[in-house]
Every structure is written in C-alpha cells, then in structure tokens.
Amino acid sequence: MELSDAMRTTGAVREFVGGPVPHDVLHAVLDDARFAPSGGNRQGWRVVVLDDPDLRRQLGALCAPVWGEYLAQTAAGETPFSVVRPTSVDLAAAAAQPPPNPLLDDLAGAPAVLVVAVDLTALAVTDRDLGRPSVVGGGSVYPFCQNLLLAARDRGLGGVMTTFLARAEEQAGPLLGLPADHALVAMVVLGTPSHQPARLRRRAVEEFTTVDRFDGAPFRP
Ligand SMILES: Cc1cc2nc3c(=O)[nH]c(=O)nc-3n(C[C@H](O)[C@H](O)[C@H](O)COP(=O)(O)O)c2cc1C
Known part of the structure; x- marks a missing residue:
C-alpha cells in the first residue's frame, strides 16, 4: 500500500470480525512500530499485550x-477533559451512569488489546516549565502508537487508540504492574x-497552516 494512501485511510x-490476532502478527506490528521517533531516541515506550480476559x-x-x-461533556458542547476550559458537567453523575460502549463492554472479546505506557525518566520535556499543561512529552510516544495503527493497516488489520484508561491510571496501574515513574x-x-472506515473527514491544509505567523495568510501551494 502506498504510504500516502495508508495515512489517508487509517x-x-x-x-x-474474526478471532484473536495471532501473537506472531502482533509481534510483527510491534517490530515495525518500534521505528517511531522519540526525543533523544530514548524509546521510552513499554507495551503489555493483554491476553487475560478477566484483566x-x-x-x-x-x-x-x-x-x-x-x-456528557461532548453533549454539553465542550471539548472533553479540556485543560484550559472548565467543565459545566457533573462528572461524578456522568461517570456513575455510563451509556453502553460496545468496544469497552466487550474488551475481553476484542481480537487484540495492547496497553502502551511510557517511562517518564526517558522523556525530555522541553515545555515542562511554562506554567501551562505540558504537551511535548507525549510526542515521544504517540508517534509509536500511530505506527502501531499503520503497521496493523499494512497487514489488513485496523484499530483504535484509546486514552480512557489513562484517566483511571491509579486503579489500572496496579492491575498491570505499571512500574514507578511510568505513565499510561x-x-x-x-x-x-x-x-x-468511511472516507476520513479532516480539515484542509489552508484551515490550519499559515505563512510566517499563526495569524498570517493561509498557506497555499
Ligand atoms: C490521542 C488520542 C486519543 C483517543 N482516545 C480515544 C478514546 O479514548 N476512545 C475512542 O474510542 N477513540 C479514541 N481516539 C480515536 C479518535 O476518536 C479518532 O482518531 C478520531 O475520532 C478520528 O476518527 P477517524 O480516523 O475514524 O476519522 C483517540 C485518538 C487519539 C489520537
């Protein structure tokens, strides 16, 4: 598959459909994904292949x-879990009554589940002192996650990256043996x-790219 097609269709x-993804296929996916970049090439990702249905x-x-x-936050017109906008939603009430989610409700039946963590000691976080939520650290591990999806796509598989579990790290960490100084x-x-998937809906280049300044003219070919 052409790289451009892969990026546009993943x-x-x-x-x-079908049964579990064989371990050799998962291994091959991981073997491709490991060529992801990371700050200082420190490769701080750690992966758990979840075989245990109870877990x-x-x-x-x-x-x-x-x-x-x-x-609930989406229904209220909010960006869920925004770090710059307060929520108007009663999160405790929303958490207590979650609607069905077929993926999560039948995680035991999913063909393959990987949990990705990162070793915080391997992260060079250049925006750590700015007094606003830091984003740079994730850049050393999410390219790896996207590589997992692309490597899977190359083998006729599909999938989704989810981050719900990160919010439950305090409870999930012990279940997974998450080491100290690691984050989900x-x-x-x-x-x-x-x-x-249907044709992916994404914003046009001109809508998010400008010349010289972020308030500059839209960038056009
Ligand atoms: C950082 C990140 C976190 C995500 N978290 C979740 C999630 O918790 N649950 C989920 O179902 N999808 C999650 N997604 C998938 C997004 O919903 C999906 O990429 C987006 O809606 C675009 O979907 P499309 O590629 O099918 O157009 C996440 C994607 C990213 C990149």
Whole structure:
C-alpha cells in the first residue's frame, strides 16, 4: 500500500470480525512500530499485550465511567477533559451512569488489546516549565502508537487508540504492574475490521497552516 494512501485511510476501527490476532502478527506490528521517533531516541515506550480476559474485563470496566464523562461533556458542547476550559458537567453523575460502549463492554472479546505506557525518566520535556499543561512529552510516544495503527493497516488489520484508561491510571496501574515513574499512554485495540472506515473527514491544509505567523495568510501551494 502506498504510504500516502495508508495515512489517508487509517481511520479509527472499533468493530471487528474474526478471532484473536495471532501473537506472531502482533509481534510483527510491534517490530515495525518500534521505528517511531522519540526525543533523544530514548524509546521510552513499554507495551503489555493483554491476553487475560478477566484483566481485559477489569480494564474495560475502569474505562466505562470515563466514557460517561466524555459523552456528557461532548453533549454539553465542550471539548472533553479540556485543560484550559472548565467543565459545566457533573462528572461524578456522568461517570456513575455510563451509556453502553460496545468496544469497552466487550474488551475481553476484542481480537487484540495492547496497553502502551511510557517511562517518564526517558522523556525530555522541553515545555515542562511554562506554567501551562505540558504537551511535548507525549510526542515521544504517540508517534509509536500511530505506527502501531499503520503497521496493523499494512497487514489488513485496523484499530483504535484509546486514552480512557489513562484517566483511571491509579486503579489500572496496579492491575498491570505499571512500574514507578511510568505513565499510561494508550490502550490500542486491533483486529480485522468489520468494514473499512468511511472516507476520513479532516480539515484542509489552508484551515490550519499559515505563512510566517499563526495569524498570517493561509498557506497555499
Ligand atoms: C490521542 C488520542 C486519543 C483517543 N482516545 C480515544 C478514546 O479514548 N476512545 C475512542 O474510542 N477513540 C479514541 N481516539 C480515536 C479518535 O476518536 C479518532 O482518531 C478520531 O475520532 C478520528 O476518527 P477517524 O480516523 O475514524 O476519522 C483517540 C485518538 C487519539 C489520537
């Protein structure tokens, strides 16, 4: 598959057909994904392949309240879990009554589930002292996660990166044996897609790219 086509068609897949993804296929996916970049090439990612159905169930249950919070904030017209805008939503109430989420509710039946963490001691976080939420550290591990999805796509698989579990890190960490100074990054679910994602909807280049300054003229060819 052309690289450009792969980038343009690797959408989120949350419904799958078929049985578990064989370990050799998962290994090959990880073997491609490991060529992701990271700050200082420190490669701080750590991955757990979740085979245990009970553990999957427990983690899915930890994610469900976060899904409730997410949906309630979305319904209120908010960016969920914004770090710069307060929420008007009663998060505790939303967490207590999460609507169904087929992916999380049947995580035990998903073809493959990977949990990605990062070793915080491996992160060079250049925006750490700015007095606003830091974003640079994630740049050393999310390219790896996207590589997982691209490597899966190359093998006819699809999947989705989810971050619900990060919100439940305090409870999920002990279940997973998360080491000290590590943070949960994502749970990536992979499998054979039940259908290919529709054409991806993304903003045009001119809508997010300007010349010389962020308030400059739209960048055009
Ligand atoms: C950092 C990040 C976090 C995400 N978290 C979740 C999540 O918790 N649950 C989920 O279902 N999808 C999650 N997604 C998938 C996004 O919803 C998806 O990439 C986006 O809606 C675009 O979907 P599309 O590629 O099918 O157009 C996440 C994606 C990213 C990049």
